[in-house]
Amino acid sequence: MSATGMCEDPVGDGTRAVRAGLPEPVKHEPTLPGPVFAAHFHLPGEVAGPYSYGRDDNPTWTLLENAIGELEAPGRADVETLVFASGMAAISAVLFSQLRAGDAVVLPSDGYQALPLVRAQLEAYGVEVRTAPTGRDAQLEVLEGARLLWIESPSNPGLDVCDIRRLAVAAHAQGTLVAVDNTLATPLGQRPLALGADFSVASGTKQLTGHGDVLLGYVAGRDAEVMAAVRRWRKIVGAIPGPMESWLAHRSIATLQLRADRQNATALTVAEALRQRPEVSGLRYPGLPDDPAHKVASRQMRRYGCVVSFTLPTRARAERFLAALRLVEDATSFGGVRSTAERRARWGGDAVPEGFIRMSIGAEDPGDLVADILRALAESAD
Numbered sequence: 360m361s362a363t364g365m366c367e368d369p370v371g372d373g374t375r376a377v378r379a380g381l382p383e384p385v386k387h388e389p390t391l392p393g394p395v396f397a398a399h400f401h402l403p404g405e406v407a408g409p410y411s412y413g414r415d416d417n418p419t420w421t422l423l424e425n426a427i428g429e430l431e432a433p434g435r436a437d438v439e440t441l442v443f444a445s446g447m448a449a450i451s452a453v454l455f456s457q458l459r460a461g462d463a464v465v466l467p468s469d470g471y472q473a474l475p476l477v478r479a480q481l482e483a484y485g486v487e488v489r490t491a492p493t494g495r496d497a498q499l500e501v502l503e504g505a506r507l508l509w510i511e512s513p514s515n516p517g518l519d520v521c522d523i524r525r526l527a528v529a530a531h532a533q534g535t536l537v538a539v540d541n542t543l544a545t546p547l548g549q550r551p552l553a554l555g556a557d558f559s560v561a562s563g564t565k566q567l568t569g570h571g572d573v574l575l576g577y578v579a580g581r582d583a584e585v586m587a588a589v590r591r592w593r594k595i596v597g598a599i600p601g602p603m604e605s606w607l608a609h610r611s612i613a614t615l616q617l618r619a620d621r622q623n624a625t626a627l628t629v630a631e632a633l634r635q636r637p638e639v640s641g642l643r644y645p646g647l648p649d650d651p652a653h654k655v656a657s658r659q660m661r662r663y664g665c666v667v668s669f670t671l672p673t674r675a676r677a678e679r680f681l682a683a684l685r686l687v688e689d690a691t692s693f694g695g696v697r698s699t700a701e702r703r704a705r706w707g708g709d710a711v712p713e714g715f716i717r718m719s720i721g722a723e724d725p726g727d728l729v730a731d732i733l734r735a736l737a738e739s740a741d
Contacts, residue, residue: 372547373616375433380426380609391609394419394602415594419602423609424577427567430546430612431559431579438552439586440579441593442605446542446562447473448598449576453538453558454507456592457585460485462506467493469519470511471540472708494519494651499529510556511540513652516703516717518543518643518668520652523659527555536585542566543693547619548662552581558589566665566694568611569618573604618696618722622665625728626720630667632729636736641670641715665720666693671739674713677702679739681716686723686731693719698728 381390398413410416424440432438443449454477458464464481466474468490478488489505491497493514498521502508508530512521527537538558539551545566551559561567563575580586593599600608623646630644645656646663656663671677681689687698691706698721703709720728 370433371616375429376547376615377613379429379612380422380424382422391606392418392422394606396602414597414599417599417602417605419605419609420600423605423612426609426612427546427563427577428579430615431541431550432552432581435552435581437583438579438581439583440577441586441590442563442600442608443576443578443593444598444600445574446560446564446576448593448596449560449562449578450477450540452589452592452596452598453560453578454481454509455484456588457507457536458484458486459506461487463487463489463504464507464509465489465491465498465501465505466509467491467498467511467514469493469514469517469710470509471515472703472706475708492519493517493521496521496525498526502526502530502535503533505530505535507536507538509538509540510551512549513543513645513656513664513666515540515543516666516668516709516711516715518645518650518652518664518666520645520656520660522655523549523551523554523556531555543664543666544660544662545615545619545664545694547616548623548664549660552579554659557582557585563608564694565692566619566622567615568608569615569694569696570611571690571692571695571697573607573611575600575604575608619662619665621722622694622696622720623662625723625725626665626667627663628725629718629720629729629732632733633667633669636733638672638676638736638740639669640672641668641712643668667718667720669716669718670712671714671716674702674704676739676741677714677716680735683735683738684731685735686728687718687735693717695719696722698723 395418400410428440489501530537537556539556541559542561559579627646644667645652690699700718
């Protein structure tokens with residue numbers, strides 16, 4: 360049995376990732392067709408059919424959407440996936456296609472730093488926005504009468520976790536839709552639709568594609584009517600990915616299981632090393648047995664992710680630490696094959712201490728990475 364209590368898939372994650380979304384084989388044709396660059400298609404007579412105009416659909420999107428759908432909901436023919444130009448485009452598509460003036464939405468108070476911008480825009484449109492932290496299922500306390508519950512688990516950057524199944528059951532009991540930001544977990548770490556969510560939303564920019572060279576987002580949903588509204592929003596706004604980005608994303612998914620297993624295992628190793636350091640406080644990684652989120656995460660996650668967060672005593676200490684690192688780049692985003700870290704407070708949008716570090720673990724050799732981190736901690740001491 361899996362951590363979600365469901366029977367394991369007969370096909371392994373590696374096999375599924377390598378073969379996800381591939382078309383039926385045709386002699387002398389590539390196994391993964393190249394990107395289709397087309398603004399329009401031949402369209403004599405009736406316009407019925409899959410491809411008519413480049414803002415509506417594209418064959419390269421279709422293959423990528425099929426691939427993501429196979430990872431998010433294996434064996435589920437009723438799940439639709441739509442790709443977008445970025446993670447924020449995907450997030451916006453769900454929120455603004457489902458909410459109207461007078462509706463209420465529940466957002467995490469400790470979620471992605473762009474959510475306050477989203478809140479301001481929703482409130483300008485007459486939507487009531489309520490917030491509560493991710494941990495301890497606190498969003499349940501402000502859920503009554505809401506049209507939509509937005510979950511971010513694990514949360515970014517604090518790595519708190521909530522019981523998705525519990526929140527989804529409570530939400531659906533009163534007719535509330537549930538969307539889960541699955542960016543940190545990826546479909547190999549967590550399947551929100553199987554846990555009861557109506558939408559699984561993610562930034563494919565992060566670990567899904569994993570090389571720091573593609574901006575992408577997606578929405579997977581299991582209700583045809585609500586997904587039709589999301590598709591209509593994409594068409595109206597035009598927040599579509601380019602064919603090249605879509606092809607690169609599909610190509611990259613083939614190595615997702617390899618990358619995720621290496622990065623997640625190394626993230627645990629790094630977290631265990633950091634736990635021994637006296638200057639490190641507030642260490643969070645759901646895979647640590649003593650992490651506050653570990654118990655809930657173990658019930659619903661199949662992998663714990665590649666991000667570790669912790670706090671150094673001061674802003675100056677954190678900046679010296681980042682400058683001393685040799686194998687870890689000082690950059691934003693996460694999930695790439697090259698490790699990155701940053702002092703999150705520099706952006707001003709996260710409620711974190713000045714010395715708070717979000718570190719994304721890459722595919723470097725674990726011993727090399729731990730040695731580099733420990734050396735940088737020692738060199739950055741006062």
